[in-house]
Amino acid sequence: MTKLKSIIGDNYFQGYAYSYPHKSSYRPFENPLPLKDVWAQENKAQLFLYVHIPFCEMRCGFCNLFTIANPKASHESPFIQSLERQIIATKTALGKANFNRLAIGGGTPTFLSLPDLERLFYLMNTVMEADTIAIPSSVEMSPKTASAEKLALLKEKGTTRASIGVQSFLLEETKALGRPQKTVEVQQALQVIKDSGIPEMNIDLIYGMAGQTLQSWQYSLEQSVAFQPEEIFLYPLYVRPLTGLGSKEKAWNDHRLNLYRFGRDFLLSKGYEQVTMRIFRNTKAAQMPTPPYNSPEDGMVGLGVGARSYTKTLHYSSEYAVGRKGVKNIIHDYNEKTSQDFQKVLYGTRLSLEEQKRRYVIKSILEGSYLDFKGYHNFFGTAALDDLPELNELYDLNLATKEEPKLQLNQAGLELSDVIGPWLYSERVNAMMQDFELV
Numbered sequence: 001m002t003k004l005k006s007i008i009g010d011n012y013f014q015g016y017a018y019s020y021p022h023k024s025s026y027r028p029f030e031n032p033l034p035l036k037d038v039w040a041q042e043n044k045a046q047l048f049l050y051v052h053i054p055f056c057e058m059r060c061g062f063c064n065l066f067t068i069a070n071p072k073a074s075h076e077s078p079f080i081q082s083l084e085r086q087i088i089a090t091k092t093a094l095g096k097a098n099f100n101r102l103a104i105g106g107g108t109p110t111f112l113s114l115p116d117l118e119r120l121f122y123l124m125n126t127v128m129e130a131d132t133i134a135i136p137s138s139v140e141m142s143p144k145t146a147s148a149e150k151l152a153l154l155k156e157k158g159t160t161r162a163s164i165g166v167q168s169f170l171l172e173e174t175k176a177l178g179r180p181q182k183t184v185e186v187q188q189a190l191q192v193i194k195d196s197g198i199p200e201m202n203i204d205l206i207y208g209m210a211g212q213t214l215q216s217w218q219y220s221l222e223q224s225v226a227f228q229p230e231e232i233f234l235y236p237l238y239v240r241p242l243t244g245l246g247s248k249e250k251a252w253n254d255h256r257l258n259l260y261r262f263g264r265d266f267l268l269s270k271g272y273e274q275v276t277m278r279i280f281r282n283t284k285a286a287q288m289p290t291p292p293y294n295s296p297e298d299g300m301v302g303l304g305v306g307a308r309s310y311t312k313t314l315h316y317s318s319e320y321a322v323g324r325k326g327v328k329n330i331i332h333d334y335n336e337k338t339s340q341d342f343q344k345v346l347y348g349t350r351l352s353l354e355e356q357k358r359r360y361v362i363k364s365i366l367e368g369s370y371l372d373f374k375g376y377h378n379f380f381g382t383a384a385l386d387d388l389p390e391l392n393e394l395y396d397l398n399l400a401t402k403e404e405p406k407l408q409l410n411q412a413g414l415e416l417s418d419v420i421g422p423w424l425y426s427e428r429v430n431a432m433m434q435d436f437e438l439v
């Protein structure tokens, strides 16, 4: 195992480990797997339901998510019909299943028309039997699509969290990101969310774009805090292949680390607490009682093209692309799928016991607040520090507090999250990711 110390260097932004194994390590399975068999042995008592809507009103220069901008009507309406076939096939394969969380993400779910959104909730409630009024649910949106009518519908259907991508409150900065956006429209959208009565609002901001200074960063942070959102996500800019920004070779003054520290200290001083490197939560926000769901242990059912699904030993999804042509082809294939096609799993990755353990640790310390040694032991029957002794280096380098029974990154560790994540990937996953040919 490579020593963490040897790879830290000056670059604190080596990769965002938002799920493990990364989808670029997925491959076609040798033989199609029946969906029913994939879920047969799983505990379905407390699952996460995720719906991916792969449409947006524009393709932002920084974004490598699975989505298509300005799709023709010929994409959208077959998509909803295909989604319905997938929902029915999935429910048939799962049988009795209990969903304790719902997230609708993308892309931009609020790009869908009101009737399509309404249909989506109808299918969730009646076919999937996910009670959207009773469970916590989160919906992603962009300022342009966050209309009062759509927010009212989401509230009526039980949405508890509205997450909006703002990125910056300055036109010059959103231009530099390849997402020109009028600040007054952003402010109107934030007010619409506030007025909707949806209990939680999250604002996404990006730091590190060309031309941004500590002063302009402070301006966006102040504007965000003025709306008192329950959560603020601070994303360091990553310029990725096949994106608008990635195709332009530009000299870039990378001062993300300074901006990160400034943003963190600013939010801490305004009554926010840090949950992960990116997540800041308003300490005044009420904690709502929620049904149990434990992210490293419980499974996820993904619906819609681009969504992933997680069982204990198998992760699967549709294929992945970023370029417009690649995304278009995958959406086209999805729209052509029959009910029988949806009963087969074609693409994904199997998780060996070692990968399951790595995933548990990565999710716990980077996406959650800490690794619970007891929970890990109950789940695997072994001790985390015996399975992954390299974790001791986090203590040796003073990046984590040794407070039995948990391992938690401290401030120095949190700012190195994007180094620690990739460091914990297995050699196999690293090799598969490097081999992946992105289209």
Ligand SMILES: C[S@@+](CC[C@H](N)C(=O)[O-])C[C@H]1O[C@@H](n2cnc3c(N)ncnc32)[C@H](O)[C@@H]1O
Binding pocket: 056, 062, 063, 064, 065, 105, 106, 107, 108, 140, 141, 142, 143, 163, 164, 165, 166, 167, 204, 205, 206, 235, 236, 237, 238, 239, 240
């Ligand atoms: C699904 S979008 C949010 C909702 C909506 N589509 C929008 O853009 O307003 C997810 C978030 O990921 C962040 N993000 C995506 N790609 C990024 C990148 N390359 N660098 C930094 N942040 C990124 C952005 O802050 C974005 O708001």
Ligand code: SF4
Binding pocket: 055, 056, 057, 058, 059, 060, 063, 064, 065, 067, 106, 107, 108, 142, 165, 179
């Ligand atoms: S950042 Fe949001 S609106 Fe922009 S392309 Fe990505 S998903 Fe779509």
